[in-house]
Amino acid sequence: xxxxxxxxxxxxxxxxxxxxxxxxxxxxxxxxxxxxxxxxxxxxxxxxxxxxxxxxxxxxxxxxxxxxxxxxxxxxxxxxxxxxxxxxxxxxxxxxxxxxxxxxxxxxxxxxxxxxxxxxxxxxxxxxxxxxxxxxxxxxxxxxxxxxxxxxxxxxxxxxxxxxxxxxxxxxxxxxxxxxxxxxxxxxxxxxxxxxxxxxxxxxxxxxxxxxxxxxxxxxxxxxxxxxxxxxxxxxxxxxxxxxxxxxxxxxxxxxxxxxxxxxxxxxxxxxxxxxxxxxxxxxxxxxxxxx
Numbered sequence: 001x002x003x004x005x006x007x008x009x010x011x012x013x014x015x016x017x018x019x020x021x022x023x024x025x026x027x028x029x030x031x032x033x034x035x036x037x038x039x040x041x042x043x044x045x046x047x048x049x050x051x052x053x054x055x056x057x058x059x060x061x062x063x064x065x066x067x068x069x070x071x072x073x074x075x076x077x078x079x080x081x082x083x084x085x086x087x088x089x090x091x092x093x094x095x096x097x098x099x100x101x102x103x104x105x106x107x108x109x110x111x112x113x114x115x116x117x118x119x120x121x122x123x124x125x126x127x128x129x130x131x132x133x134x135x136x137x138x139x140x141x142x143x144x145x146x147x148x149x150x151x152x153x154x155x156x157x158x159x160x161x162x163x164x165x166x167x168x169x170x171x172x173x174x175x176x177x178x179x180x181x182x183x184x185x186x187x188x189x190x191x192x193x194x195x196x197x198x199x200x201x202x203x204x205x206x207x208x209x210x211x212x213x214x215x216x217x218x219x220x221x222x223x224x225x226x227x228x229x230x231x232x233x234x235x236x237x238x239x240x241x242x243x244x245x246x247x248x249x250x251x252x253x254x255x256x257x258x259x260x261x262x263x264x265x266x267x268x269x270x271x272x273x274x275x276x277x278x279x280x281x282x283x284x285x286x287x288x289x290x291x292x
Contacts, residue, residue, distance in 0.1 A: 017208065017253040018184045019133035021160070022125075023193035024140050025060075026217040026228065029148055032056060034115025036219070039108065046099050053219045055095060061224075062087040067139050070168045079141040079163040085109045113144050117152040118214070124243025125154055128250060133157050137178045137191065139168055158182065170201035179207070190237075190253075192246065196230040209236040210246055 025031055032053065039052040063083050067075060076082030088105055092098070100108070128134050135158035136145055142161045149156060158181075162168040165177050179186045186206030193199055194214040203209050218224035240246045 016188055017132065017190055018188040019135060019182050020128055020190045020192055021135050021137040021178060023195065023198050024136050024138040024145060026214055027192065027194040027212055028117055028121045028154065029115050030118050031060065031112065031115050032217060032219045035111045038111040038114065042104065042108065046104070048097060048099050050095060050097065054221070055091065057218050057221055057224055058094070059084070059088065059091045062091055064139070067168050069171050072163055072166055072168065079161070080139055081109060081141045081144065084112060113147045114151070115148055117148070117154060120243040122153045124247055125156065127247050128243070129155070129157055131250065132253070133182055133184075135160055135182060137169070137175070138162065169198060172201065172205050175202050175205040175207055195228055196234040196236065199236050200234045203234070210238040210240060210249070211236040212243065212246065213241045
């Protein structure tokens with residue numbers, strides 16, 4: 001059952017929601033599993049044995065601290081790929097590792113372009129985009145999102161990376177500019193993330209918010225998982241365990257009204273039926289939406 005209050009539900013019923021914007025790293029992509037496995041394989045080739053799960057957690061944390069709230073022009077390459085490569089040297093030094101060549105380090109940086117999505121991601125995005133604009137709003141690079149999305153069958157309506165913007169999240173302009181690019185007012189957008197700090201920043205601009213539980217984002221490190229979620233700093237409009245629950249909660253979002261501001265009952269019914277029908281529903285080019 002979706003964990004949202006009746007008050008939050010009423011807010012959505014009164015307001016038009018046009019788009020959902022997703023954080024990607026951790027919310028959609030399981031970076032910890034993907035990168036740690038690749039690091040372990042390379043480590044075996046170089047006869048370097050450490051806790052690669054802890055290594056990737058520190059690497060991710062260092063890169064995030066470097067990029068958050070930064071101006072794009074102040075970052076190496078202007079994106080997370082440059083930042084990941086920059087901070088990698090320091091993380092290797094901190095772990096006492098010196099057995100990798102520069103070529104190895106470049107390869108390690110590209111491991112982030114080959115990571116799996118969480119099991120609910122592809123089907124959830126597919127269902128949500130039947131009714132809403134579904135876009136990324138992420139600190140990850142455009143090429144990283146494209147490569148992982150193609151591999152994992154994540155079919156976004158739009159890909160927005162902060163490298164396209166002047167500022168990175170959590171700067172207010174990252175959110176406001178994203179809404180502009182989608183042709184929406186901030187209050188017509190729901191920011192979806194597994195990190196409440198992201199949702200706090202989005203809400204200050206006017207976005208609605210949905211928190212998704214990703215209790216294994218940092219693998220088995222319970223302390224880092226709890227710190228990343230930051231549950232005690234913010235109460236989002238919706239708090240769900242996965243994208244399936246978000247799809248259920250989205251039944252409370254208002255459908256698009258006509259030019260006179262009147263909701264077409266048939267359009268409203270079909271948009272709800274589309275979410276209910278799930279994988280069995282008709283595609284955009286088909287003639288019907290199956291309802292049972």
